[in-house]
Amino acid sequence: xxxxxxxxxxxxxxxxxxxxxxxxxxxxxxxxxxxxxxxxxxxxxxxxxxxxxxxxxxxxxxxxxxxxxxxxxxxxxxxxxxxxxxxxxxxxxxxxxxxxxxxxxxxxxxxxxxxxxxxxxxxxxxxxxxxxxxxxxxxxxxxxxxxxxxxxxxxxxxxxxxxxxxxxxxxxxxxxxxxxxxxxxxxxxxxxxxxxxxxxxxxxxxxxxxxxxxxxxxxxxxxxxxxxxxxxxxxxxxxxxxxxxxxxxxxxxxxxxxxxxxxxxxxxxxxxxxxxxxxxxxxxxxxxxxxxxxxxxxxxxxxxxxxxxxxxxxxxxxxxxxxxxxxxxxxxxxxxxxxxxxxxxxxxxxxxxxxxxxxxxxxxxxxxxxxxxxxxxxxxxxxxxxxxxxxxxxxxxxxxxxxxxxxxxxxxxxxxxxxxxxxxxxxxxxxxxxxxxxxxxxxxxxxxxxxxxxxxxxxxxxxxxxxxxxxxxxxxxxxxxxxxxx
Numbered sequence: 001x002x003x004x005x006x007x008x009x010x011x012x013x014x015x016x017x018x019x020x021x022x023x024x025x026x027x028x029x030x031x032x033x034x035x036x037x038x039x040x041x042x043x044x045x046x047x048x049x050x051x052x053x054x055x056x057x058x059x060x061x062x063x064x065x066x067x068x069x070x071x072x073x074x075x076x077x078x079x080x081x082x083x084x085x086x087x088x089x090x091x092x093x094x095x096x097x098x099x100x101x102x103x104x105x106x107x108x109x110x111x112x113x114x115x116x117x118x119x120x121x122x123x124x125x126x127x128x129x130x131x132x133x134x135x136x137x138x139x140x141x142x143x144x145x146x147x148x149x150x151x152x153x154x155x156x157x158x159x160x161x162x163x164x165x166x167x168x169x170x171x172x173x174x175x176x177x178x179x180x181x182x183x184x185x186x187x188x189x190x191x192x193x194x195x196x197x198x199x200x201x202x203x204x205x206x207x208x209x210x211x212x213x214x215x216x217x218x219x220x221x222x223x224x225x226x227x228x229x230x231x232x233x234x235x236x237x238x239x240x241x242x243x244x245x246x247x248x249x250x251x252x253x254x255x256x257x258x259x260x261x262x263x264x265x266x267x268x269x270x271x272x273x274x275x276x277x278x279x280x281x282x283x284x285x286x287x288x289x290x291x292x293x294x295x296x297x298x299x300x301x302x303x304x305x306x307x308x309x310x311x312x313x314x315x316x317x318x319x320x321x322x323x324x325x326x327x328x329x330x331x332x333x334x335x336x337x338x339x340x341x342x343x344x345x346x347x348x349x350x351x352x353x354x355x356x357x358x359x360x361x362x363x364x365x366x367x368x369x370x371x372x373x374x375x376x377x378x379x380x381x382x383x384x385x386x387x388x389x390x391x392x393x394x395x396x397x398x399x400x401x402x403x404x405x406x407x408x409x410x411x412x413x414x415x416x417x418x419x420x421x422x423x424x425x426x427x428x429x430x431x432x433x434x435x436x437x438x439x440x441x442x443x444x445x446x447x448x449x450x451x452x453x454x455x456x457x458x459x460x461x462x463x464x465x466x467x468x469x470x471x472x473x474x475x476x477x478x479x480x481x482x483x484x485x486x
Contacts, residue, residue, distance in 0.1 A: 017142035019149075019303025022296055025368045027375040029278045033383050047273045047459035048284040052170050055271050055456055060261040061177050064250050068173045071251030075169055078162040085151075085158035092151040095144050098136040098315075104129045130320025130336070137314050143307030146300040153297035160290035167286060169249065171457045175450055176246040182264045182446035183239035184257070186439060190232040193435045197225045200414070200431075204424065217424035224428055228435070264442065266392075266449040273455055275386055281378045284460030288378060291371040298364040305360040308353045311345040378458065385455030392448035399441045406434040 047055075053062050069075065107126045139145055204221040208214065247254050262268055282288050319337040346353070413430040416422040 016140060017145065017303055018306035019142065019146050019300050022299050024282075024292065025295070025372055027279070027282060028372055029281075029375055029379040031278065033275050033278060033379075033386055045271045045273055046276060047456050048276075048280070048462055050271060050273070050456075050462040052456075052462065055462070056174065057269055057271075058177075058262045060259050061174060064177060064246065064254075065170055065173050067250045067252055068169055069166065072169055072249060073251060075162075075166060078165045082155075082158050082162055085155040089148070089151040089155040093148045095137070096139065096148055098133050101132050101134060102130075103132060103320075126322065128320060128322040128336075130318050130322075132318035132320075133316060135314040135316050135342075137312060140313060141307035141310045143304050143312075146303035146307070150297040150300040150304065153293045153300065157290050157293035157297065160286045160293060164286040164290060167457055167461045170461065171453055173246065173249050174453045176242050176249060177261075178264060178269075178446055178449050178453075179242040180239055180246065180258060181261055182442055183235050183242060185264055185442055186235045187232065187239065189435070189438050189442065190228060190235055193431070193438075194225065194228040194232060197221065197228050197431065200427070201225050203418070220424050220428050224431060227432070231435075231439075264446050264449060266445065266452050269449050270452045270456070272389075273452070273459060275382060275459070278379050278382070281382065281460065282375065285378050285458075286460070288371070288374055291367070291374045295364065295367040295371050298360065298367050302357065302360040302364060305353070305356040308346075308356060311343040313341065313343045316340040316342075381458035382455065385451060385458050388448070388451040389455065392444065392451060396441070396444050396448060399437065399444050403434070403437045403441050406430070406437045410434040 045055075052065060056062050056065065105126075105128050137144055201218070201221040201224075204218045208218045243254065243256065243258070282292075317337075317339045319335075321334045322336045323334040410427075410430040410433070413422060413427045417424055417427045
């Protein structure tokens, strides 16, 4: 009866866990995105379910994203950190189970010369083999289990950190690629403008030499040509710098120039996206899952710190054979065993244990606030992206109208100048305004495309990486815990 009670008590104590019950902190975000942000947006796809290869329409970009995911050095380092965290977890988890050591020893000891004349020296042989369990902590208070849980959560956080970096890498490759394409289209516009201005310059020279106009018109035309040459050089520089950056991201040499791709226009380059509900961000964004895994780890560390207030109980044991002769070592008379149990409870430690608990709680509080801040920032990024979708569309429509009007003004001014009805200054202003309007339209289209890529990232993106919860369960043999609706 007493033995059964002792066993029941031991089982009850083994189930103790001094860590606080984890509850996901309130995200303190709105239940829906602002109406102004979603007004006019025509969503087509859920970003979390849309793989990046389906989101991007340009086949050249898809190829470079694939190369970056295979060859980017920083992504490789993030993946290596997953292996490090996994090893750390397995090291910590091994403390929950008793170790088993096998030892063997043999010794021959020869004594001193006997004072009795003719007596032989004494020679002592000893041989022993045994299997031993080193000091194994009985985890009555859940200290070792909580340390293992904290290591597991840190490991899962590393998985999420790698996925967040992977998504950021996809976005950076796309952003850099679109910068190259927009520079290339700008170069085409600048070259066409330069050719037109060179033709105008030649016409101004002929008219000046014929005495129809003064050198002022010629010098103004020459200034316009020099301006176009300057802008063309700047666009070439921007394109070259962006291509250098893309090569670092991709991790392999790239052809120069790049193969032809699609025009810089969001309507043909990237899928429109559905915003969904703000609460879905908590599940879809890897940076929020990363913050939550770190918070879970800090919660488990509180339990480990609290357990230090209670006795640490450890068992040791060994069993084997010992004999003075090797020939009959393994026999019942030579069987030996030992068993020990010990407990340690610090009585006075100058507040060390209390400080450890306070430190764990303060760390948990900090990570909780960081999680809530990350959730608020995620909400803002999506709201910004949705607003940008609508406003970019309005700006592009207005700028397209501006380009049409400026082109008509430039044609009219050129025609009037050629028949002598207007000074060349009017032509100069009209051509300068047209070129500026065309470049502005290109920049707006590039900005709208970049904003859509940012929205894809802000919504969590769809990727082919494994889910951290499922991956953690497969590797560690433990479920990562509930997610939505905890």
